[in-house]
Amino acid sequence: MQRRSFLKKAGLGAVAGTAAVAAPVFAQANPKISWKMTSTYGPSLPPLFGAAQTFCKMIEEASDGQFSIRLYPAGEIVPGYGVMDAVSNNTVECGQTASYYYYGKDPTFCFDTAVPFGLNTRQMTAWMEQGDGLKLMRELFAPRHIVNFPMGNTGTQMGGWYRKPINTLADLKGLTMRTAGFAGEVLSRMGVVPQQIPPGDIYPSLEKGTLDAVEFVGPVDDEKLGLFKVAKYYYYPGWWEGSAQVSLYVNDGVYEKLPKHYQSLISLASSYAGMQMTANYDAHNSEALRRLIANGTTLKAFPRDVMDAAFAASNVLYKEFCDKDAGFKKVFENYMAFRDGTVPWFRIAEGSYDNYLGIALANAKK
């Protein structure tokens, strides 16, 4: 509208003709907007932080350079675990984080990231996009003035690094372990002493022996943190993170003021950045794991009694949470109905295919 009023003031309306009439319409189309984005992660974690970088790049490219978002790593303007508050308060317009870090504010946030024995990556995306997931999560975030968008998934995570082998459930007793979210509650029922520690402090804590065990993500990120240098045993699977979704948070006030086509761009670019993030893990975890093994890491599956105890403890805890928290129960029931409906199907075509091919390739190598 600025251009129109300029023309009015200058008294050039009639002279300018068609070109001047057309210009304001286009001028509205791609307004210049600059945002700040803060992340829980930093450049030392390339697939995670890279997703935020890809998001900003694609928003800028697809808006013809008009919508730009400046990205700040954890700690530069907002602490790593301060993303939710910063976006809620509009300290920054948007942020990259994982919702289960805010478990202390409300355990229901975990369903936006990962819960023990929850959905795998494709099931999570299906629940979010074609089930009730995104709708339920939007309702959950609304009172915090946040509009959330899925922005990638790590895939099934590893079960972490241990200084001593875990041969039986009893070996978990008294273990001080870094983990995040709901998993800590389950692990504490199994005898573990859980700790929530930001990525940057993990390595020194494990080295000093303040921690006996650490779970972080998977081979690519764990290798970057150097965990293999201070703990030898690398267990799988991370039953508390069958997949872990990363989120984009946008402040609701600034989101609602965006032109509709910029809102669409946010959906598109976050989805694209998330796809690239998962692809990055899927393409590079195997090489990272091979290097870890070459460096002396011992790869081990959790013993069956640990898995069974974890499954049982998770179910007990879910029941307790549902009994005391109606908000948790509402999401839990929807999420678990989706899980119980889709997991059997995934075993049929996907599971039997993956299992056959895995075995056939292993046999072919012999």
Added chain:
Amino acid sequence: MQRRSFLKKAGLGAVAGTAAVAAPVFAQANPKISWKMTSTYGPSLPPLFGAAQTFCKMIEEASDGQFSIRLYPAGEIVPGYGVMDAVSNNTVECGQTASYYYYGKDPTFCFDTAVPFGLNTRQMTAWMEQGDGLKLMRELFAPRHIVNFPMGNTGTQMGGWYRKPINTLADLKGLTMRTAGFAGEVLSRMGVVPQQIPPGDIYPSLEKGTLDAVEFVGPVDDEKLGLFKVAKYYYYPGWWEGSAQVSLYVNDGVYEKLPKHYQSLISLASSYAGMQMTANYDAHNSEALRRLIANGTTLKAFPRDVMDAAFAASNVLYKEFCDKDAGFKKVFENYMAFRDGTVPWFRIAEGSYDNYLGIALANAKK
């Protein structure tokens, strides 16, 4: 630049000032563009055709209504299997199809969709986006004047519908079966008589007994075609389609003429539409399968000797193709190196998690 020359002609350069200098940039920003898109599919296949609809919708939304693409189902302006030629010749600007339908033109196209004992859905996306897949496929399509984009994946397909049970490899001998792409070659080595038949003709052929067996996609689409009414046995897994990627083709000439930010929109919208397509299958296949079983379908795993014979026949055929076709060999070696590197990793965290949870949930039901 048009506006600038108008100002020059009108002698208003000095008067117009800053606003007038900025205006031409905006005027260029979102030009009005209208395209046509043709598909191999139609509205009777909602996840597949829906991906093309989502793509068109998101392009229009994110360009503020300036870039619109009109979608035509198979047969309306171009036959279902005519998408490649129509885009090559610029009969339409873009199209939705699966590249393995053009196996007859060049078998290497199959790597853009599915090959026997190939990558699963996430591995395929990882190869395309973070491996060499997209680069190799772009090189392959370039002489056909096509720029290709991944636009969804069906997930692991089912092994098809059979009028009689397959108890052993010998039961495949002489079977007339509808299938697509490279799979037909492998199946013919195993004694099957393969046929490539468009979706619309499958049901009548099976009903009349012209076909003994049909493989199409999975529960959602197969139910729509009504295949359960004429064949009772439903086998898994579709070892020739551990995943099947659907593609967007854009004519290279019109693509190169697009403004850069519209080119970005095509990447973003095709990726988003594809994500929704896979999520749609993943959310709804389980319900469709339950209905099929309730309607009398017998679900069966292929016998081990069939799987082993298929694996062996595929490897023999791959070798023959590589020996006679350097283009095929180049892509094959890259694709299979990626598979052999990533499949073992997928068995560790993902596979053990999926297997444990599948069994735990089945036991919990008992």
